[in-house]
Amino acid sequence: MTVPGYPRPTLFASRLCERALNSDILVGERTRKLVGGYALEPRATIQPKGFPEPVSVYALIDGYVDPPTQETFSMAPPDAAVP
Numbered sequence: 001m002t003v004p005g006y007p008r009p010t011l012f013a014s015r016l017c018e019r020a021l022n023s024d025i026l027v028g029e030r031t032r033k034l035v036g037g038y039a040l041e042p043r044a045t046i047q048p049k050g051f052p053e054p055v056s057v058y059a060l061i062d063g064y065v066d067p068p069t070q071e072t073f074s075m076a077p078p079d080a081a082v083p
Helices: 008-019 029-034
Strands: 026-028 038-046 055-064
Touching (some): 008 038, 008 055, 026 029
Antiparallel strands (some): 026 055
C-alpha cells in the first residue's frame, strides 16, 4: 500500500520521524548499508504503516567511526587523473 502523492522513500522517512525521540537520527536497513563509516546502533524492528514487511531501524550515535577518504566520494574511475 502506498499513500497517493507520496513516493515510498518520503513515506518511510516520515514513519521514521514519527518514531524519533528528541534529536534522534533514524535510518532503515538500506541506508545503514550505504553509509559505511558512521556509528549506528540497532533500535528496533518496526512495522511502518503502509509497508508490507517489518523493517530494522538504526540510530546515529556519533559522527564517523571510520572517516571517509577522498576515494569514497570520487566519481572518477580509479585510473583517471585527479586535478
